[in-house]
Amino acid sequence: MRELTYAQAGLEAIAEEMRKDPTIFYMSTDPALSLMQEFGAKRVRPTPIAEGALTGIAIGAAGSGYRPIMDWRQVTFSFVAMDQIVNQAAKIHYMFGGQRTFPVLYRANVGGGTRLAAQHCQCPYSMFMNLSGLKLFLPSTPRDLKGLLKSAIRDNNPVISFESNRLLTMKGPVPDGDYTIALGEADIKREGSDVTVVAIAWLVHEALAAAALLEGEGISVEVVDPRTLVPLDAKTIRSSVRKTGRLLIADEAGPTAGFSAEVAALVTEDPATFATLTAPVKRVCALNVPIPYSPVLEDHVFPDRKRIAAGIREVVEATRGADGGVRGRREA
Amino acid sequence: MRELTYAQAGLEAIAEEMRKDPTIFYMSTDPALSLMQEFGAKRVRPTPIAEGALTGIAIGAAGSGYRPIMDWRQVTFSFVAMDQIVNQAAKIHYMFGGQRTFPVLYRANVGGGTRLAAQHCQCPYSMFMNLSGLKLFLPSTPRDLKGLLKSAIRDNNPVISFESNRLLTMKGPVPDGDYTIALGEADIKREGSDVTVVAIAWLVHEALAAAALLEGEGISVEVVDPRTLVPLDAKTIRSSVRKTGRLLIADEAGPTAGFSAEVAALVTEDPATFATLTAPVKRVCALNVPIPYSPVLEDHVFPDRKRIAAGIREVVEATRGADGGVRGRREA
Amino acid sequence: MAEGTLGSRACVVTAGGVGGFVTARGDGARVSKFPHLPDRKGGTGRAVERPPARGRRVLTSKVGMDGIPVAKLAALAHDENLATEIGSTPVNLSPDEQRAMLRQMQTIRRFEERASSDYHAGKIYGVVHCYIGEEAVAVGVCAALQQGDQIISTHRGHGHCIAKGADLKRMMAELYGRQTGYCKGKGGSMHIADFEIGMLGANGIVAGGISIVTGAGLAAQMDGKGRIAVSFFGDGASNAGPFHECLNIAAAWKLPMVYVCENNMYAAQTAAAETHAMPDVAGRAAGYGIPGIVVDGNDVFAVTQAAARAVARARTGEGPTLIECKTYRWRAHTERIGQPDFRTEEEIEDWKKKDPIVRLLGQLKAQGAMTDADWQAMDGEVLADIEAAVAYAAASPFPKPEHALEDMYAA
Amino acid sequence: MAEGTLGSRACVVTAGGVGGFVTARGDGARVSKFPHLPDRKGGTGRAVERPPARGRRVLTSKVGMDGIPVAKLAALAHDENLATEIGSTPVNLSPDEQRAMLRQMQTIRRFEERASSDYHAGKIYGVVHCYIGEEAVAVGVCAALQQGDQIISTHRGHGHCIAKGADLKRMMAELYGRQTGYCKGKGGSMHIADFEIGMLGANGIVAGGISIVTGAGLAAQMDGKGRIAVSFFGDGASNAGPFHECLNIAAAWKLPMVYVCENNMYAAQTAAAETHAMPDVAGRAAGYGIPGIVVDGNDVFAVTQAAARAVARARTGEGPTLIECKTYRWRAHTERIGQPDFRTEEEIEDWKKKDPIVRLLGQLKAQGAMTDADWQAMDGEVLADIEAAVAYAAASPFPKPEHALEDMYAA
Numbered sequence A, B: 001m002r003e004l005t006y007a008q009a010g011l012e013a014i015a016e017e018m019r020k021d022p023t024i025f026y027m028s029t030d031p032a033l034s035l036m037q038e039f040g041a042k043r044v045r046p047t048p049i050a051e052g053a054l055t056g057i058a059i060g061a062a063g064s065g066y067r068p069i070m071d072w073r074q075v076t077f078s079f080v081a082m083d084q085i086v087n088q089a090a091k092i093h094y095m096f097g098g099q100r101t102f103p104v105l106y107r108a109n110v111g112g113g114t115r116l117a118a119q120h121c122q123c124p125y126s127m128f129m130n131l132s133g134l135k136l137f138l139p140s141t142p143r144d145l146k147g148l149l150k151s152a153i154r155d156n157n158p159v160i161s162f163e164s165n166r167l168l169t170m171k172g173p174v175p176d177g178d179y180t181i182a183l184g185e186a187d188i189k190r191e192g193s194d195v196t197v198v199a200i201a202w203l204v205h206e207a208l209a210a211a212a213l214l215e216g217e218g219i220s221v222e223v224v225d226p227r228t229l230v231p232l233d234a235k236t237i238r239s240s241v242r243k244t245g246r247l248l249i250a251d252e253a254g255p256t257a258g259f260s261a262e263v264a265a266l267v268t269e270d271p272a273t274f275a276t277l278t279a280p281v282k283r284v285c286a287l288n289v290p291i292p293y294s295p296v297l298e299d300h301v302f303p304d305r306k307r308i309a310a311g312i313r314e315v316v317e318a319t320r321g322a323d324g325g326v327r328g329r330r331e332a
Numbered sequence C, D: 001m002a003e004g005t006l007g008s009r010a011c012v013v014t015a016g017g018v019g020g021f022v023t024a025r026g027d028g029a030r031v032s033k034f035p036h037l038p039d040r041k042g043g044t045g046r047a048v049e050r051p052p053a054r055g056r057r058v059l060t061s062k063v064g065m066d067g068i069p070v071a072k073l074a075a076l077a078h079d080e081n082l083a084t085e086i087g088s089t090p091v092n093l094s095p096d097e098q099r100a101m102l103r104q105m106q107t108i109r110r111f112e113e114r115a116s117s118d119y120h121a122g123k124i125y126g127v128v129h130c131y132i133g134e135e136a137v138a139v140g141v142c143a144a145l146q147q148g149d150q151i152i153s154t155h156r157g158h159g160h161c162i163a164k165g166a167d168l169k170r171m172m173a174e175l176y177g178r179q180t181g182y183c184k185g186k187g188g189s190m191h192i193a194d195f196e197i198g199m200l201g202a203n204g205i206v207a208g209g210i211s212i213v214t215g216a217g218l219a220a221q222m223d224g225k226g227r228i229a230v231s232f233f234g235d236g237a238s239n240a241g242p243f244h245e246c247l248n249i250a251a252a253w254k255l256p257m258v259y260v261c262e263n264n265m266y267a268a269q270t271a272a273a274e275t276h277a278m279p280d281v282a283g284r285a286a287g288y289g290i291p292g293i294v295v296d297g298n299d300v301f302a303v304t305q306a307a308a309r310a311v312a313r314a315r316t317g318e319g320p321t322l323i324e325c326k327t328y329r330w331r332a333h334t335e336r337i338g339q340p341d342f343r344t345e346e347e348i349e350d351w352k353k354k355d356p357i358v359r360l361l362g363q364l365k366a367q368g369a370m371t372d373a374d375w376q377a378m379d380g381e382v383l384a385d386i387e388a389a390v391a392y393a394a395a396s397p398f399p400k401p402e403h404a405l406e407d408m409y410a411a
């Protein structure tokens, strides 16, 4: 299969959909050149720096028969648009009794690793998860990004595509031709039997690296990538935990009331899954600080394969039998 | 002890602090008349409807030696100020290496029951919990509100006081004279031995009502009110759960990545507490929708004493012995 | 403030620091700084006294908006079309059309009188913001629109709904929280909307709708069918970020937009004079390179003439216009009791004398287009319509609790 | 655009739809629509072609900003003080002070030349936005300030820091991510700040600082000690909500503020002509009832004169002023490679010919206040200062990882 970077896969999804559907248009303070060149300045609009208004303009255009895409670029720029996101986009369909549909796609880059400090590096998707009325996703591979973007563009609701800064240049296989990945379907990125690691975006790759490492230590790790944050595929997550009896959640965001907390709650509130849990749930997240600039500091703030591996060992340790063997859930 | 309403207790805290400290001033699109009358229009400022700018103005004034209070009124109006909250207030101390302190108090009314529909009724405090750099509280009684507001005004960090719409007219005892309640200290509103209910704001009262009801059914309920959301008093919550072995969380907000998820995670990630859990964690929250207008609909969306009682029964049921008696955690 | 003549054409411009009302004819420009500003002492009886505002000059100049020319144009010198005089006479309006406007205005008033009393009777919940006194704005602007044009409203939305042609029954049912309401009971007074007729909703967030309707304007431009979009918003909203961002975008992109500022001189309890350094919001248009028009918002013919010109500009691709309608609300900010109102009885009474309905009625009578008997009959019909709407609402079922879970996501 | 005479005083006003540059003398007003706007064909060699913008008129009028009078006042007719002419001559500046300004400008340039090369050498991380070409703005404005006055900056903040008197060592150490930097390595180039000297920080969010510094202005007003505050921001930021909200609040509250728009005619890759319908941001001031001044931002004496007048207004309680400095950045939006730059080589070269440093140097030479040798010596000293800063930074320790947890909450 041909390989594309994550960024390329995103642009390809958008270009393909725009070619098919003339109601799609794109707005951004500085849109990608390739899109401007192909579609011209009417359909790919460089905008004033007024993300608040433009987020609302997208809603209004969506209610009038278009399918706008508004690219906020760094997610931190979306906060100037928060009223339009929270009070308008998320509520407009419901509040008016479903009179119209509002098919808007918002794009936002999230995550650290860029040395751009607190106002450009953040993983605030959990803030949006607490809202009712939006769909959200955060893919970990070029293939997933392309497929999810296509689903999102065709979806009749406001959707936010969170895209990982760290993965933009990462290459991966992308199928030829048109394909979609449904919103709300988790992907098991690696099968295993001892511990379930639920990870998103960059941390899927770190979790896979940790899993490879721990294989040598006799620990079999299952890596579940929810891909979509809302609606979250609780079913796949729970059934993985029912198999392994142990859960670690890895998130580039801080833990508090975050994605990681939600996954922990989903698992521990489900009686059947809770009954199989043999170890405390473990969260491996960013430290609870704004993101600092200096590489030494920034790298210390974020979780990585080492912290994930350590966390997995801890979870396994908590239920290690007296004989030193890893206990399966049934023996607990 | 004298009785005040929740709203009066809030105003009293502010007036008392303003009398003592001339650097405190107050801004709001429509400030309380009593404050305007006592302190005049220089210190209690009616503002243009520009909560975004004013939220930042408060930060700048705080960095220049003042202790501003910015009252957003309904929390939904704060979203126009989200950039200043997230990118500025929460980060400014850290990002600049602690050069200055920024003692700002923001006030926001939260919650439903007012029939004001989706754009005026919301409980989005969890969105702010995921941030690093703010302190947040949400008291359930006039006494707690007054004491916490005083601590917040004296705190050298940006603090958000979330205040419950449903409690504004509720009366309760408020001690005479100056007192504070420290940020970060939970309060056990009722002791019990079978189930821990962690509840906030209005739901503390609903939980107490449920507890009274269940007493007759032989179920002993402990009601823990964290009062402060950040920093959250994990210690008190965990030690209560270690005593009861069961946890129910009641929140007027939706569950997803919310306060309730965080409490669930705090308990299940702590090995010592996890070990004592005899039943799945239960969340009793608002339905996952924007808040509708019609009373029939609105009342259906929010949790109440009935749903809490039902949830407690469920949690207890999950660990009820064959003899029908409630099992203590040690017997589990 | 400078006034001059460019060639033979009358021209008037506002400049920094002054502004005010300026006639379009250049003869005897009258400058007023916050006319009608109360002295903020006294109170209306139901209101408590508010401390005087921040020692800032409180101007009580009583230069009014009566007389002719009643419409004032600011910063329009460059636009010949718009700089011509806007008067208080019906232009291109048949007697039937004029009567229809009167009837619409009266419908708004009677609807809200009933909404208010039903609110106080506990049949309507939450909050109701009355538009009474401002009816000429919605009706005047919407009279200049065509089907397919879209408008957006504010928290004070009944008038815009009715002027755009909404069904009174479904409106009242929504206020009553019933399943047959426009939003199936999910919205209420602050979120009343009818997308079918191009009324994109009342909005509970001040300035929250301006961006959305600007998006409708962008869609209209892309469609290329000559449709336009109108944003209604208050003087309070004119100080919020979206006002600026949208006017700039609409100007830069030449969107087919009309921005209508309903300047009723108060944002809830706060007087515009406390939050605006300039009395005219329309003076801000010049900074974006678009026309700004100040018009007597209690004069439905003047409003509709101003709107017609702005609409024509928008429809022909010339871009947006900002129209400021000076008007007044008769009732308190909301119908909720216990809220302070710092306006004086005197000020309110003064404005009641400028009742836009009485004025229009007088004009129709003067034309011979309406008699007292006609008027009584019309009002009787209007009242009957409201009664029918109430009966419909009251007979409609409440939604079922589980309906709360419907309408979350579109298929 | 109308021009007239009010009494004997020269008066010029801008009106809707036109605007442009207007001399303060009323003699021969020149109107230019987006002077210096490139035709967006071509490219600088490193840049790829951008599709022509949305079919909107692209004006290439070359009416420039050279010659005298170089400062243009818009909408100032009401303010005698400000309406007097601003010229390209030093007013109340001793030769020493003038030389200090030159040195500061050269320090900014040399600092950034080094920051750029160290960035490309991997010693500085993330991103660096260079101010080169715009030095006269920061230096001219800050020369009009006193200790105790406060400023806020943008993502492009080195110049403002240096002009306000920041320590080069701690600046460079911050860029190097070291513990000895202004922010202990937590901020970097986009968050460089020195609260001790009243520099409230570079800010990574466009328009994000305007509100914060307006709060500093409010504090200054409440203090009553005659201190003032200055907001620097770009043409791009002038389209964002906070610009509007703050100018309105500052005008309504008469805050001691100076708003300085650094109009370098681009926001990242987007030309101002695509996002502003009017070439002059200063034309927006009139809508708030405050003076708006357009000044040649490459002329440090003109900038400082304009600033001095605005500062005097602010200090004496007359309220805010908006100053627009027309200038240009020589380098790409950021130092990151691979970003498109749609500006033409020709345009960039044109502007390099208007180098503010060369211009000031020429003026000093003409006055006899500086010789070529003096200049070489000065530049040598500046370079030595930069070297010392780099040496300091390079020798400073990185923070320890666990320092990431410090500075979270204030005690």
Ligand SMILES: Cc1ncc(C[n+]2csc(CCOP(=O)(O)OP(=O)(O)O)c2C)c(N)n1
Pocket: B029, B049, B051, B077, B080, C154, C155, C156, C204, C205, C206, C233, C234, C235, C236, C237, C238, C262, C264, C266, C267, C268, C333
């Ligand atoms: C962002 C925001 N801030 C505050 C409010 C509360 N509020 C509702 S209406 C109103 C006044 C609006 O004034 P104006 O725009 O002049 O409209 P009017 O009520 O006079 O028609 C205020 C402050 C709100 N709904 N939204």
Ligand SMILES: Cc1ncc(C[n+]2csc(CCOP(=O)(O)OP(=O)(O)O)c2C)c(N)n1
Pocket: A029, A049, A051, A077, A080, D154, D155, D156, D204, D205, D206, D233, D234, D235, D236, D237, D238, D262, D264, D266, D267, D268, D333
């Ligand atoms: C709210 C927001 N949107 C977008 C950006 C990305 N961005 C950084 S600088 C910039 C251009 C700013 O232009 P201008 O204000 O003219 O300042 P200049 O760079 O020209 O000095 C943009 C779009 C941002 N930092 N913040």
Ligand SMILES: [Mg+2]
Pocket: C234, C235, C236, C262, C263, C264, C265, C266, C267, C268
């Ligand atoms: Mg108003």
Ligand SMILES: [Mg+2]
Pocket: D234, D235, D236, D262, D263, D264, D265, D266, D267, D268
């Ligand atoms: Mg710029």
